[in-house]
Amino acid sequence: GETLAETPDKAKQQLKHQNLLLIELHESRPSKKSSTLFRFRRKGVSLSSLEFITSELALLLKSGVRFDKGLSILAKGASSPEAVKLLDDLSAEIKAGKSIADSFASFPDIFDALYINMIKLGEASGELAEVFTRLSQDLKFRRNLQQKIIQSLTYPTVILFVCIACILFVFNYIVPQMSGLFENAVELPIYTQLLLSLSQWFIDYQLYLGLAIVMAVVLIVRGMGNKQFRVRLDEIILKMPLLGKASMLVERIRFNSSMAMMLSSGVSLVQALRLSAGTIKNEQISRQAQTAINSVKQGSRLTHALAMTPLFTDFNVSLIEVGEESGELAPVFEEIAARSKQDFEGWVQTLIAMIEPILILVMGAIVGSVVVVMLLSIVSTNDIGI
Numbered sequence: 022g023e024t025l026a027e028t029p030d031k032a033k034q035q036l037k038h039q040n041l042l043l044i045e046l047h048e049s050r051p052s053k054k055s056s057t058l059f060r061f062r063r064k065g066v067s068l069s070s071l072e073f074i075t076s077e078l079a080l081l082l083k084s085g086v087r088f089d090k091g092l093s094i095l096a097k098g099a100s101s102p103e104a105v106k107l108l109d110d111l112s113a114e115i116k117a118g119k120s121i122a123d124s125f126a127s128f129p130d131i132f133d134a135l136y137i138n139m140i141k142l143g144e145a146s147g148e149l150a151e152v153f154t155r156l157s158q159d160l161k162f163r164r165n166l167q168q169k170i171i172q173s174l175t176y177p178t179v180i181l182f183v184c185i186a187c188i189l190f191v192f193n194y195i196v197p198q199m200s201g202l203f204e205n206a207v208e209l210p211i212y213t214q215l216l217l218s219l220s221q222w223f224i225d226y227q228l229y230l231g232l233a234i235v236m237a238v239v240l241i242v243r244g245m246g247n248k249q250f251r252v253r254l255d256e257i258i259l260k261m262p263l264l265g266k267a268s269m270l271v272e273r274i275r276f277n278s279s280m281a282m283m284l285s286s287g288v289s290l291v292q293a294l295r296l297s298a299g300t301i302k303n304e305q306i307s308r309q310a311q312t313a314i315n316s317v318k319q320g321s322r323l324t325h326a327l328a329m330t331p332l333f334t335d336f337n338v339s340l341i342e343v344g345e346e347s348g349e350l351a352p353v354f355e356e357i358a359a360r361s362k363q364d365f366e367g368w369v370q371t372l373i374a375m376i377e378p379i380l381i382l383v384m385g386a387i388v389g390s391v392v393v394v395m396l397l398s399i400v401s402t403n404d405i406g407i
Contacts, residue, residue, distance in 0.1 A: 078092075259303070
């Protein structure tokens with residue numbers, strides 16, 4: 022079987038308390054197929070399905086429905102087979118005598134440590150409905166973020182593909198059709214020779230170019246399974262002008278939203294820091310956050326520890342210092358998360374405003390340059406002076 026514990030030694034203690042004889046113990050880690058800027062799907066259960074399950078469980082629990090009964094009700098109305106199977110499996114785990122938190126912990130690829138610990142807290146305090154409400158709000162934010170990113174990138178992506186299609190059409194059809202005009206020319210201008218050579222290169226090597234791009238994508242995807250590769254990729258992303266800022270904003274939102282939720286629920290500061298750091302996807306930022314957590318464990322002030330990480334601006338650190346002195350940290354982290362969300366929305370709008378005209382200008386410049394070069398070539402071939 023499986024048990025959820027922070028270390029192998031604690032897992033052994035848990036099994037011993039359950040009067041189980043330990044023969045062999047292996048540490049099981051969730052598979053990380055992707056560590057890109059945003060990761061929203063896990064083991065076939067979409068983020069929207071997970072948000073639906075969590076929010077509906079909160080509603081049913083507030084209405085006084087038993088938890089196992091609520092799972093059965095949701096299984097009948099679930100929209101995807103993966104969600105139905107998950108709900109059936111959860112129901113089976115609970116009927117087998119497991120606690121709600123342990124039942125959810127049986128699916129670590131779907132429910133992260135933050136989710137599990139929040140449920141444990143809800144079971145201990147008797148506030149499961151409130152816990153699921155807060156979890157659903159967090160998942161709703163992630164889903165809205167996912168939709169915002171998809172919507173913001175859809176139009177630029179369409180323009181990019183149109184631009185690529187126009188370039189391929191020009192160099193594979195237009196230029197070769199017009200090259201017959203220059204077959205009898207004794208000497209061609211240098212710009213005409215370059216255009217014809219470029220067109221011929223596309224015709225000869227475009228298949229290899231396409232295969233090279235596909236292979237590069239495959240290698241990058243496979244490289245995501247290597248931690249050193251992910252760390253290096255995350256470092257590169259952070260150094261990029263636009264993606265670096267976006268990555269930092271997203272990680273800041275994740276961390277501060279989790280901190281606000283955990284502290285509002287009564288979780289200790291160190292535990293909230295540890296669980297919130299687990300929501301960070303960027304390997305480099307995650308390591309820096311872990312260093313800050315270790316400093317807090319050793320007695321350092323929270324403000325000084327978090328100031329060492331790139332997650333917080335000077336203004337954010339000032340807010341945290343005020344919250345630390347007043348003992349009201351949860352509203353501070355919530356305020357930082359809200360400001361970061363506004364900054365991210367502004368970044369998305371700026372990105373869209375920049376990408377659309379740039380792609381249109383690039384496409385127009387390429388097609389226009391080809392037309393101008395062909396016209397100049399025709400004029401020079403016919404010895405027409407201006």
